[in-house]
Amino acid sequence: MASVTFEAVTRSFAQAERPAVDRLDLEVSDGEFLVVVGPSGCGKSTSLRMLAGLEPIDSGRVLIDGQDVTGRRARDRDVAMVFQSYALYPNMTAGENMAFALKNLGVGADEIRTRVAEAARVLQLEELLDRKPAKMSGGQRQRVAMGRAIVRDPKVFCMDEPLSNLDAKLRVSTRAEIASLQKRLGTTTVYVTHDQTEAMTMGDRVVVLRDGQLQQVGTPIDLYERPVNTFVAGFIGSPAINLVTGVPVRDGRAVLMESLQVPLPATGAARALDRVTVGIRPEGADTVGAAGSTGDDRLTVRVARVERLGSEVFAYVDPVGLVDGAVGTAEHMVFRLDKRQDLQDGAVLQLRVQLPEVLVFDADGHALR
Numbered sequence: 502m503a504s505v506t507f508e509a510v511t512r513s514f515a516q517a518e519r520p521a522v523d524r525l526d527l528e529v530s531d532g533e534f535l536v537v538v539g540p541s542g543c544g545k546s547t548s549l550r551m552l553a554g555l556e557p558i559d560s561g562r563v564l565i566d567g568q569d570v571t572g573r574r575a576r577d578r579d580v581a582m583v584f585q586s587y588a589l590y591p592n593m594t595a596g597e598n599m600a601f602a603l604k605n606l607g608v609g610a611d612e613i614r615t616r617v618a619e620a621a622r623v624l625q626l627e628e629l630l631d632r633k634p635a636k637m638s639g640g641q642r643q644r645v646a647m648g649r650a651i652v653r654d655p656k657v658f659c660m661d662e663p664l665s666n667l668d669a670k671l672r673v674s675t676r677a678e679i680a681s682l683q684k685r686l687g688t689t690t691v692y693v694t695h696d697q698t699e700a701m702t703m704g705d706r707v708v709v710l711r712d713g714q715l716q717q718v719g720t721p722i723d724l725y726e727r728p729v730n731t732f733v734a735g736f737i738g739s740p741a742i743n744l745v746t747g748v749p750v751r752d753g754r755a756v757l758m759e760s761l762q763v764p765l766p767a768t769g770a771a772r773a774l775d776r777v778t779v780g781i782r783p784e785g786a787d788t789v790g791a792a793g794s795t796g797d798d799r800l801t802v803r804v805a806r807v808e809r810l811g812s813e814v815f816a817y818v819d820p821v822g823l824v825d826g827a828v829g830t831a832e833h834m835v836f837r838l839d840k841r842q843d844l845q846d847g848a849v850l851q852l853r854v855q856l857p858e859v860l861v862f863d864a865d866g867h868a869l870r
């Protein structure tokens with residue numbers, strides 16, 4: 502077990518406009534499952550590779566268990582990497598693939614047998630030990646790749662999108678398996694994905710990166726309920742949050758419609774803001790029926806399209822009667838509504854918005870708390 506520390510870690514590639522990873526500060530605790538998430542090109546893999554020793558560090562330091570490993574080769578860091586491609590040796594059986602790194606480390610044959618057998622048991626790979634990768638399914642190869650990391654009993658697991666080659670159903674079951682395996686082994690794990698659902702369901706804490714810069718680190722619920730900016734708010738949650746920009750402020754309230762007035766959080770109320778962005782989650786409202794009822798939590802919308810998924814219903818809607826200046830959202834707003842609700846395209850509805858859950862951001866996209 503070990504902690505991991507990134508101290509102002511930076512990596513720039515030639516000809517790039519900005520660093521791929523820009524002064525990354527991060528502390529991963531002993532035994533923690535930390536997920537790094539963000540859109541393509543935000544620097545996730547580069548960060549992980551710098552921890553594993555597969556990518557040079559231009560400036561800053563990486564520490565494992567308090568020891569500076571910045572200048573150490575990958576093999577001397579006691580870190581095991583699981584790649585998206587699995588990187589299995591095609592000419593070796595599953596068992597040989599798992600044993601290979603141990604042989605190279607000079608581990609004795611008996612010890613290797615014991616460790617491979619134990620990993621095979623944990624990962625339910627016993628029947629496959631003599632099989633070569635070409636004769637395995639994607640999910641089985643993925644487990645062998647995990648097994649290869651486990652047998653080394655490293656201080657840290659580094660996992661780079663290990664589920665992206667699996668089909669949707671297998672991905673869901675495997676993510677639960679990996680998370681529970683990590684808890685049993687207690688090995689500090691840094692896990693990279695572009696999939697926010699994976700991040701939310703697997704991570705003890707989640708780090709959101711954008712353009713090489715850390716945006717926020719926190720528990721999944723922290724990121725969902727208290728995003729620091731509109732980027733994190735938009736990235737975490739599916740479907741994405743509805744962000745209405747340019748909403749005028751009157752008497753300490755963000756006024757979207759005369760019937761929908763959101764009190765500004767304390768830091769916003771203390772500032773002389775005239776425009777804000779308001780974020781309403783798709784699950785942050787429910788229907789109250791036809792237009793006409795009153796309140797300061799009512800959003801009037803016209804239904805553009807309805808998606809019925811069986812277990813839930815998504816209504817894509819356009820607000821009706823936003824006040825002057827409120828720009829609305831880039832596309833339709835989307836709400837997850839009661840599946841029993843009779844929703845017709847073109848109908849005008851009133852939604853009751855859960856005001857305490859509404860997020861408010863300043864003109865630069867920073868959250869007001």
Ligand code: ATP
Binds near residue numbers: 514515540544547548
């Ligand atoms: P993805 O999810 O697409 O894998 P990522 O978040 O893991 O993306 P990185 O692979 O870390 O992102 O890349 C970060 C930035 O650095 C990108 O702009 C990428 O083009 C650039 N980059 C990565 N590796 C190299 C390289 N070897 N040479 C030049 N530029 C690179």
